[in-house]
Amino acid sequence: MLRRTSSKFSTPTGPVGRKKVTSLELIAMRRSHQPITMVSCYDYPSAFQVDEAGIDVILVGDSVGMVELGHETTQSVTMDMMIHHSKAVARGARRPLLVGDMPMGSYEVCPKEALRNALRFVKEGHMDAVKLEGSSRERVEATRMIVQGGIAVMGHIGLTPQSISVLGGFRAQGRTNEKALWLIDEALKLQEAGCFSVVIECVPSIVAQAVTEALTIPTIGIGSGPHTSGQVLVYHDMLGLLQHPHHKKFCPKFCKQYVDVGALTRNGLEAFRREVKEGLFPSQEHSPYAMPEQEVKAFQRALAERKADARSAPSSNTATTPPLRDEYDVLDLYGHTKGNVPASKEA
Ligand code: KIV
Secondary structure, eight states, rough: OOOOOOOOOOOTTSOOOOOOOOOOHHHHHHTTOOOOEEEESSSSHHHHHHHHTTSSSSEEEETTTHHTTTTSSSSTOOOOHHHHHHHHHHHHHHHSSEEEEETTSSSSOHHHHHHHHHHHHHHHTTTTTEOOOOHHHHHHHHHHHHHHTOEEEEEEESSSSGGGGHSSSSSSOOOHHHHHHHHHHHHHHHHHHHOOOOEEOOOOOHHHHHHHHHOSOEEEEESSSOSEEEEEHHHHHTTTTOHHHHTTTTTTTTTOOOOOHHHHHHEEEEEEHHHHHOSSSGGGGGGGOOOOHHHHHHHHHHHHHHHHHHHHHHTSSOOOOOOOOOGGGGGGGOOOOOOOOOTTSSO
């Protein structure tokens, strides 16, 4: 059961310190009843924001396939896609524990292949740990092999979206006594195999609570009520990033939308379109690069002369080689340092 007390790990508004979160620290948080926060995100700017907000764990989830790449399920996500997104997240986030989600097809065939792919997440994707879905004997073996290979593993039970063809779709799990008891046993197997935590997706609150009480490692809930050691949501869902009806179809009913970034984004894009169409953008304020006065005069004279030449010899080609000097090479476009560069300076 979660208790909200003061924490050395995080405050409601952000982290106290910038010390890197580790898997061991999450276990310590569970023991001291400090709720764990986790967000699924997939790129540099979102990882940066999630880190700044003091979230403890980033999952580079295979949900990327749905919310970023527009697929209807997570099943077509590949290792190469996951590595690409993991790299971007690792560049954006420093403090959170980074967990790479092993995609369908990367760990089921044999434990050795699972370890090989988990190693890719660490060596190429710069992740701290990996997550894999399910608790069958083969997956428990894969977990054991990855942990013995030196990589921390997060388990995932309940609704495991990679297996929707077996589960019969995106449906809540553990809704009978028998299935609820089975879930507890499955979670215990994952703990015994060496998982440092387990995601519990879309099960009744009472079942998630029972699993949490049966384990000594933390549980991270999604759509499973408040009685887990922590909570995870998908960045795009919680921020209302997608307004598109295609996504709305998938936006889960357990997800709380904290802001409506989608509406803000739409407003911004529409304002840009309107201002360009109406000649309002760019104004003087956003046209910053000036020529010295004497250069302006010389330029205007040269243009006038060219026009006059063109009138007297309309078929002649007036194009000349552009000057070597190109001040755009040395301009600091984002204004981090010097500002404008004198026109006289050679690039
Ligand atoms: O892919 C994902 O984002 C996930 C979380 C929803 C747990 O698996």
